[in-house]
Amino acid sequence: MLFSILIYGSAHNSQSAHTAYRFADNVLNAGHQIHRVFFYGDSVHTASVLSAPPRDEQNIHQLWKELAHAHKLDLVVCIAAALKRGVMDEAEAKRHEKASFNSQAPYELSGLGQLSEAAIISDRLVTFGA
């Protein structure tokens, strides 16, 4: 079965990204596929490479990154939600004349069309709210 996952919650003020990660891991372990993971709202902070949680907390940025590399996942971050929260990749930093950037592959900034496409193509779209 083909799944897509939509995440709303902030990485550190909500369980959302953590619950979604465990769900995604179990989807893959059960032999299903994930078409796309879409980070929306405050969950875009998950894409920041500058996040440095204490050692006794899970690094959700790193966990998603490793899962994406292991299973070639498509991690899409809503570009509008990301830019207004100061999460941007190198290309967007240049376009907005910012001195630095804080997001890179496998996280990819893109538009809501990616969410619509995921909802159409996938057998299940599972949302993890804030």
Place this chain on the structure above:
Amino acid sequence: MTTLHTINKPPSDSTLWHSCTTALLPGDALLIIEGGVYAATHTVIAEQLNNLDDITIHFLCADMEARGLHLSDNSKACVVDDQQFVSLACQHAKVVSWF
């Protein structure tokens, strides 16, 4: 066509719980996750859930354990793990999240 509903807020969010429970249809399943699992300790909600006909109620194990909660002896609900969460999502045609 049945639906898996998930809810992640405690019963103190009464408007959300009302919206969710009134949207349940026969054959649907309700999976209570994250802070929502405090419903297991809420007398009114627990009784309301027990009285739902033809709707299965599930609590996510990791979230129950993280909060030191367990189901009461007379609860008709069951505790499921993450693998069963995936199975429930497959068994039902849609997944609707209440948050």
